[in-house]
Amino acid sequence: MAASFTSQQAYIAEFNPKDYLQRYYLEGSGIHSGEWTDFALKHLHETFTKSGVRGDTLLDVGTGPSIYHLLSACEVFDEIIVSDLLEQNHVEFQKWLKKDPDAFDWTHIIKFVCDLEGNRENYDKKAEKLRSKVKQVLKCDILKRKPFHPLVVPPVDCLLSCLCLEVVCEDMKSYCEVLKNFKDLIKPGGHLLILSGINATFYNVGEKRFSAMISSKETLEVAFKEAGYQIEKAVYTPRVDKSQKDITDYDTKYFIHARKQK
Numbered sequence: 556m557a558a559s560f561t562s563q564q565a566y567i568a569e570f571n572p573k574d575y576l577q578r579y580y581l582e583g584s585g586i587h588s589g590e591w592t593d594f595a596l597k598h599l600h601e602t603f604t605k606s607g608v609r610g611d612t613l614l615d616v617g618t619g620p621s622i623y624h625l626l627s628a629c630e631v632f633d634e635i636i637v638s639d640l641l642e643q644n645h646v647e648f649q650k651w652l653k654k655d656p657d658a659f660d661w662t663h664i665i666k667f668v669c670d671l672e673g674n675r676e677n678y679d680k681k682a683e684k685l686r687s688k689v690k691q692v693l694k695c696d697i698l699k700r701k702p703f704h705p706l707v708v709p710p711v712d713c714l715l716s717c718l719c720l721e722v723v724c725e726d727m728k729s730y731c732e733v734l735k736n737f738k739d740l741i742k743p744g745g746h747l748l749i750l751s752g753i754n755a756t757f758y759n760v761g762e763k764r765f766s767a768m769i770s771s772k773e774t775l776e777v778a779f780k781e782a783g784y785q786i787e788k789a790v791y792t793p794r795v796d797k798s799q800k801d802i803t804d805y806d807t808k809y810f811i812h813a814r815k816q817k
């Protein structure tokens with residue numbers, strides 16, 4: 556059953572980062588550990604190598620407690636800024652940064668990225684490299700006109716967001732507004748990378764059901780264009796493993812690489 560729109564208060568009170576990581580990224584049983592991470596990590600690897608996206612700073616929004624999507628970026632950016640609405644996600648992310656024994660074990664994902672990069676032996680070095688590149692963990696609210704207010708984040712070369720916009724925005728109008736607001740955070744000619752799922756109405760974390768917003772290839776591309784971006788690449792791949800549709804019901808994975816006009 557679809558969930559009614561999840562308020563920020565509900566996120567603050569009920570999003571448990573440990574439950575999220577266990578349910579979605581645990582080796583073997585995590586819903587996203589495999590099909591989703593394979594899709595996202597292959598496209599990100601390609602984007603940061605063949606497509607030549609690189610620069611001084613990458614800003615990730617809606618990072619949550621996750622690190623998987625930053626593993627290839629750390630090879631080609633000097634600095635990574637991560638950000639999320641929730642303090643509990645910052646705490647969990649910091650645990651990984653500080654090698655806290657209670658931190659989530661991302662080794663299987665780190666090995667997968669090292670494999671993609673032809674460097675399987677060096678997965679300890681890979682983790683260290685990412686840790687050294689994350690320079691700031693910030694609070695943000697992407698529904699605000701200035702998501703980092705009162706902080707001013709100088710425009711970056713690349714803004715990345717995974718599995719976030721569909722669960723934060725109530726409808727396509729709000730999604731398009733968020734894309735427009737992102738433009739102030741990106742340098743002229745800079746890159747926007749959005750990866751997520753289409754046609755989800757919910758995702759579960761622990762016992763709590765969080766809402767998601769229905770989108771489609773057509774409505775997404777209209778939103779990017781209306782927000783003033785040029786789409787460089789758009790990939791839509793149907794979900795193959797439908798065995799855990801009672802936990803999250805998206806039916807297609809997507810990756811959109813867009814650019815802000817120069």
Ligand SMILES: C[S@@+](CC[C@H](N)C(=O)[O-])C[C@H]1O[C@@H](n2cnc3c(N)ncnc32)[C@H](O)[C@@H]1O
Nearest residue numbers: 617618619621640641695696697698717718723
């Ligand atoms: C499904 S999780 C995705 C986490 C991570 N990017 C990943 O790929 O695993 C959605 C994230 O959006 C964050 N979020 C919810 N509302 C937000 C808002 N208004 N601004 C920024 N982040 C928000 C949540 O705290 C959560 O970390």
